[in-house]
Amino acid sequence: MRRSQMLLPTLREDPKDAEIASHILMMRAGIIRKLDAGLYTFLPLGHRVLLKVIQIIREEMNRAGAQELLPPILIPASLWRESGRYDIMGKEMMRLQDRHENDMVLGPTHEEVFTHIVRENVQSYRDLPLNLYQINTKFRDEIRPRYGVMRCREFIMKDAYSFDIDEAGLEKNYQAMREAYRRIFTRCGLEVIPVEADTGNMGGSNSEEFMVPSSVGEETIIHCRSCGYVANVERAQAKREFSPSSEEMLPLEEIATPNIRTIEELVAFLKVSAEKFIKSLVYRTENEIVMVLIRGDFMVNETKLKHAIGCIELEPATEEEVEKVTGAPIGFVSPVRLRQKVRIIADESIPPLRNAISGANKKDYHLKNINPGRDFSWDVVADIHEVQEGEKCPYCSQELKSYKGIEVGHIFKLGYKYTEAMNVRVLDKNGQSITPIMGCYGIGVGRTIASVIEQNHDANGIIWPMSIAPFHGIIVPVNMSDPATVEAAEKLYQKLSTHFEILLDDRDERPGVKFKDADLIGIPIRITIGKSFTEEKKVELKLRRSEEKHLVALDEVEKVFEDWYEKEMAPYRL
RNA sequence: CGGGCCGUAGCGCAGUUUGGCUAGCGCGCUUGGUUCGGGUCCAAGAAGUCGGGGGUUCAAAUCCCCCCGGCCCGACCA
Missing domain, CATH: 3.90.960.10 (YbaK/aminoacyl-tRNA synthetase-associated domain)
Incomplete structure (x- = not known):
């Protein structure tokens, strides 16, 4: 891609309404633009990242045996009435009517839809287990959207729903998802911690959230360093000992x-x-x-x-x-x-x-x-008390600590709540009608990207992990009025582009502008064609994440670039 | 919904307290020149319903009333 042809509006200054690093950088690097409160456009650079994260999720979900499908996001209210959630959901569920005055809903979550799909199309235990997923737009009319794509109203989520004939099957699916999530976040370059979580008004039993430790996180996590107990504060417990007092009862x-x-x-x-x-x-x-x-x-x-x-x-x-x-x-x-x-x-x-x-x-x-x-x-x-830092671990009695985290994923066992409410029945091997048991597994895609930036940036901008970087490399010809420089840049661009995603900064800009921009948008490998080229026909390779610079002869660039690419990619391969 | 802050050029802001020249500055943008390894320098230029409506006044970005929008804190949140 040629920089001169790309819609990539970088900003020199911090936007006024952005507060946290990821939001500021996503705006400044031309990744997103706001359309309205909680509504964001992914610009071309951001869209490339989005597609890469989605692809990683897709590969890992498929690998774990899940199947992708694509239901609509506009859902008839009747399905929500069946599950009983039409009245429970509250105002974050966007309600509207079509031209026939039918009540409709913009899907904030899709248990009903997936349950309905299975109800219509599955009759036998032979068809189970199933794990079905979508990567789709969801809408929640959040009371207060904030922090850019971290908490917005319209967002992309991967959500999967598993259907099993019994709890053992559910456990298997649950564990498969747990492992898939670990792989997904590792491949995206994100450090996450699975924590015990509450199941909310989704119903169900076991539940874990995948948290990115971060001071800007909206969740509070309780943690024991000694035995490793980790839980969302919503559900966290502590060891509490109340010895009965020997005091004599006095009159009121x-x-x-x-x-x-x-x-x-x-x-x-x-x-x-x-x-x-x-x-x-x-x-x-x-x-x-x-x-x-x-x-x-x-x-x-x-x-x-x-x-x-x-x-x-x-x-x-x-x-x-x-x-x-x-x-x-x-x-x-x-x-x-x-x-x-x-x-x-x-x-x-x-x-x-x-x-x-x-x-x-x-x-x-x-x-x-x-x-x-x-x-x-x-x-x-x-026990209705909120655990505070300093209380005792319920398992090992050591002191508990607390920190903040961003919830990027959530897996849990739903049980029979939806299959029962919506009357899903299959025949088991004895010809008996049984109700399948469900699990549900979500990942916030935009939030994952924002979290990666929270974890990977410096004063100059974003530092993308190679696995989800919008481009693998960027070529910076320092002086566009020098024909030899331009020619070398063009040749290199053509050559590298056959195997890699390369951005060529062919703008007639000062070198400082190009370097600042390259740092801001965080491309992992930078190739500079400048004074060492005019002097000794060498170009300079530099990693975004380090200060070291390497001079390489023109005809060796391809090989060195490939080495570097492999090295940078290695931590994210599994 | 409650509390606080804020709406002036694409972006960031000054000007509002105390009404008064033609509404400014920086960045960005256009044109010409210059420069070429970390957001060059020079010159010329385009660009504004001062959030909207109403009122006071000889005169309103500035004062008054109403409305709209944004941001932050809180309530809310698979």
Whole structure:
């Protein structure tokens, strides 16, 4: 490709609305342009990278026995009504009507569609197992798109759905995907860590996310250096020991706490440590109002809480709802002497407490000497606390650490949720009708590319891994007004292009401009035809990722280039 | 949806507080020259509904009202 003919608008300055390295560089290097909030065009350079990543994914999925197909992204609402998700999905699912006023949906995920395809076309256990995938555009009307293609509304995702006759089959497919993912990310030059994950409202049991450790990541990961336990904080556990107190139960006592609401304020005001408090929170679910109790020094993990309650929607109750249930404003509530009967969900840290402090359900008053069991009871006890750095590993009791990560892939066992809801039946070898079991496996393609840039850049720009670089090499003729230079560049370009993807920077620009651009767009191998060529007929080869420069005679360039290419490619071959 | 910041040339910005020459600067773009190993130098030039609408005023980018859009933080998120 000739640079002079390519739509490759590089920017000298950082765009105003980009914050993280990958977003800034994708804009500056002419990889993407924004069309509207969360909607991006991949320009030619970016499209080349996109195709390479897709190709790697495709090869590895096929290798693992999955089959590619291509369903539409516009989906009739009826399928979503069948699974029961039409009403559950919320506003991130883009809903629209066609000209016949039929309700339609832009697919945010494709469980229903794939389940439907299997339902229509598979009748026998002989047809299973199946693992079907697509690499397709998805749409989620994100509440707040950000960081360029890291979190956008329209994006490309690879998603696969497996169908098996039993759990053993599912386990096999799951493991095959796990291995395929490891290979895919390695080949893309991305370091990822599989972590235990929550299954969300997808339903299902086992689940792992593939995380790229990064300070700009939106997920929090809990990690034990000692035994290797790694989990998304949404599901992470810690070893918790609560020894029952031998303290004698004292009588309840009201204490005045004017305008003192938070645990922090109470600790300061009463000079009592946070472990003595019961944090009482009121939440609303799709069915009911509940009160949630946790010890003052812990935070509630809303994902765990959802599981404990068994609900789908969960949000803090409004001020009015809180008053109605407790009789007091937020900050002065407790499970003792509630005005209305509601279900009470208690963290494991609650029952062992003695003579604890919480609200009096009366403005500007708290109660002390609250004793669980004596002064109130609860409906559910569960671990609903959010693990913090410094807590103990559930397996080896060593100290847990936390860090941020970008979720680039997710695999999980769905179970029978969709096949049952949508009535998928096949006959087993005994002629009995059975319901297949599903798994689901996704990779965010754009997010993968952005993550690669997060991990591979310097002050001058992107440093592409050879495996997904938009070009293998770039030829930079330093002086376009020197006919000998131009001729050599042209010849080299023709020759190398027979085996490699080469960008020829044939613009009549100053050398500085060309070098800056070459660094910015991150082509792995640069060939400079400059003063060493005019002086001694040698051209210079340089790797983007190192400072070393090698002078090579013109007729040896092809061979050296091939060596370098192989060396650069080696880490990404499996 | 709540809080904060911001909309002036393709991009990045100044000017708005205190209304007043013809609306500016850098980059980019066009033309000519110059230079040729890290975003040359010189000259000439094109390019603006100052986010939109309404109002105040002799006069509005600047003051007032309404609306729209963007970004950041939060709520949300297979």
